Amino acid sequence: MIPFVFDAEGPDAVVAAENLDLLRRLPGGAFRMIYVDPPFNTGRTQRRRASSMTPAADGEGDRTGFAGRSYTTVLGELRSYDDAFADYWGFLEPRLREAWRVLADDGTLYLHLDYREVHYAKVMLDTIFGRECFLNEIIWAYDYGGRSRRRWPAKHDNVLVYVKDPERYLFDSTEVDREPYMAPGLVTPEKVERGKLPTDVWWHTIVSPTGREKTGYPTQKPVGLVRRMVAASSARGDWVLDFFAGSGTLGAAAQQLGRRFVCVDRNPEAVEVMRARLPHAAVRG
Known part of the structure; x- marks a missing residue:
């Protein structure tokens, strides 16, 4: 397999590599938007x-x-x-510091976690980016799976959004898909037809177990969810990055929107799924 070397004029890439080693080889400021969906820290x-x-x-x-x-x-x-790792935050922190380095000055990071770790991640990102660079916490709400009778069932993930520079980041709301009004009778017919901009709570189904989008990869996220992030925080032709790429959903969203992408994962199963899902991308080591 050909070793990966980032080239802003080169092809989109799926990279089979340990992500920290790869991140350290990337040039600073190369990516307008980064989406990271790391392991959720729910092992032994x-x-x-x-x-x-x-x-x-x-x-x-x-x-x-x-x-x-x-x-x-x-x-x-x-x-x-x-913990899935003896020191989960010792594992994640250097990768997030590298993410800050390779993010463009007007770029945005989306860190996707769940309720178990998001509060610690917020403190860590305040340290790395600065509290003034915190933009949003997005709640992805869904309605799937079992329902505990001993507590409120957990049916959401958290996405922390940080910008490199709070004075000059890109946020293009005109590119974001709109949602139907929950009370259409309270707004004009024109607004009903146009729809409303999403808030920081996103109701979006999971990937259907029987749908065409399903790749079989166990942690696959819906492309509609990631596409909204890519649309708001990058422009056509920009480079976007996912260094815990899994099934390659960021690449699929970028492909739909005319962005360039690098998707990194060391799991051979993930690389094979992405090879099939993103056939035009160069596969590198």
Whole structure:
């Protein structure tokens, strides 16, 4: 397999690689939009000491983030977590720092997690990007699967949205697909026909187990969900990146909208699914 070298004039690419190694080889500022859907950290139980970062006066913290921001490490009590990794955040943090580096100055990061980890991710991204760069938390709500009788059933994922520069990021609402009004009788017929812009709560079905979109990859996300992010935060011809690409949904959305893409995954099954789903993309190692 030909080694991958990023070329802004080259073809779209599916890359079979360990993502941190690949990220470190990418040029800074190359991508207008990044979508990341990492493992949700729901494997075996591990014990570790939780920590979070809180802002401190310049130069007084014991951690320093980007642009010289100072933070004080706050150690939490020893807790038990359902971790797929011995240190999930030790795994994810360097990848998110590289994501900041390869993001364009007017670019946007979408980090897709669930309720178990999103609050820790918010603190981490505040450290890496700066709190002023937090744009939104999107709630993807769906209605599928079992229903617990011992708690409110969890039927949503969380997507944290951060921009590299809060003064110059791209957000093109005119490109975003519209939704039907929930109370159409309260608005004009013209508005009913046009539809309304989505809010930060997105009701969208999961990938149908019997639909044409289904690839068979277990963590596949619906293309309509990711397409909305790509449409709002990139322009035709821009490069977009997913370094936990799985079934290649970002690539499928980018393909529909005329964006260029790099999809990275080290799982051979994922690479084969993407090879079939994105046949025009170059497959690199």
